[in-house]
Amino acid sequence: MSQSSESSFPSRILLLVPVAVLGVLSIIATGGGGGGDNGGGGNGNGNGEVPPTILTSYNFEIGSVVPQSQGGLEVEANEFTVTVDFGDTILGSVNLDVGTNNQVTFLSYVVYEGSDFSITVSRTQTVLDGTFTVEMTADLNADLDAEPTSGTFEVVAGDETATVNVVANGVELSLNGGAATFYTWDDYDNILGDPMAEAWQQRAALAGGAMQFIFEQMFAVADRLDELEASVEGPIATSCDMFDGTPPDGVLGQGENVLTWLGATSADSMLGSIFDWEFTDCWTSDNDQLANGLIQFQNYIEEVNASNVLVRIGFGPTADMDGGIVFVGWTLSDTSDDQGVYTIDHSGDLTISGGFSLMFEAM
């Protein structure tokens, strides 16, 4: 080692500190350097407010709109009424991807073991009338817009316990621990309309259908969460699918849904906000369903921690206010297509009322 090198030893070693700091800071400043998806919303170098960090997974809780109440969702059709009662007990988690401008895409979800709810069926004039409970006995795992890949739940009515076990490409149904029968997803869906199916099988199918409906509505609402702030500036209209033929009588060729902010209970934040989500002839080509009516989001709750991380978001009751996702005569109609002419058989209409609270919380 040269003499000059020895004399420069302390200063050179001290230089390592800023080099290390610079190295680490330059990694952080890449906002997720490497790996393709780079995490949006990280451009905090502007003068504007830094948007909160959205985590990649959150727990969720679905409960009743009114605290300590068994109120729930009611689906009314021509020949039956189905009421789902939540007891603040559907718990699970969601995985999501956060893109540019904090735009969230939900990827998958889990419904935790122990979650339960009850279903009351009325007006069928069959043995199906009555109340039964649904309880997850093993975590239900599913990707968004796909059938579940695993999970088990029990449907209990009196002394009958039906077990629904999700397996590859379908479910296995069994009664009171007896032999299990495999059903493809289509066969499982069709049990409800099968006059030969036994009551326990119909309850098992109805429980699955109810869960599917609840989670469809949950994600439909969750998909709008990242638009709430923008809706304060003015209503946000979204075009629905356009009929690729002649629309049903009196129905628009292309309807829309409009998200409107009605106001907040807090003067300086969005907390307690109420939003109207109004559907007008909103047709979805994927399932040939036409939606009309109103869904109201009541009592917005958002919590961002001191590190600017979003730790809680949703709609639910607080001590002084009811809250949740409330359906106000929201109607779904099935459309059918005959050589490009669409019609609606209104005898199959479903009218949804009531609602549920929905809260996402950091894990």
Added chain:
Amino acid sequence: MTTGAGRYRPETSLLWLAGLLLLLGAIVYAVDRGGNVYFLPDSLTHGEVNPVLGSLGEHLPSLVHTLAFIAITTAVLWPWPRLLPVTCLSWLAIECAFELGQIDAIGDRIAAGTPAWVHGVPVLEEIPDFFAQGTYDPLDVLAIGLGAIVAYLGLRWIQKGAI
């Protein structure tokens, strides 16, 4: 007798090399990856990701960043060439630690547990976003490892040749 400038010539060359590598990384972010990163001004954010370099552009910044900071550290420690392996291993560990911190389960915990005082502090305020919204990619770990190996071999050759 060596002049002052001549005495630091290898170190200066390494710093220039590191600067060019970091510039290359910045260009990849700006052009290939939409410019949507903290260190680039908002005006360079174009949102459209049309990779010129293809999948290479996703991992090149990890490689060049590792390479660049090993080069800078080696320049600082130029009088002690035997420290090169330690330098490479140290940066390999640091870069890998930050990459592994982007695994969802770990990143969410780090983001949620980031102390409040970082909010509003330039660069540090990006910590929650970096860990929660960054994507862990094993190929980035590979790129970091490759960067460390290339740096070791290249710098060892430079040390022996003492350019």
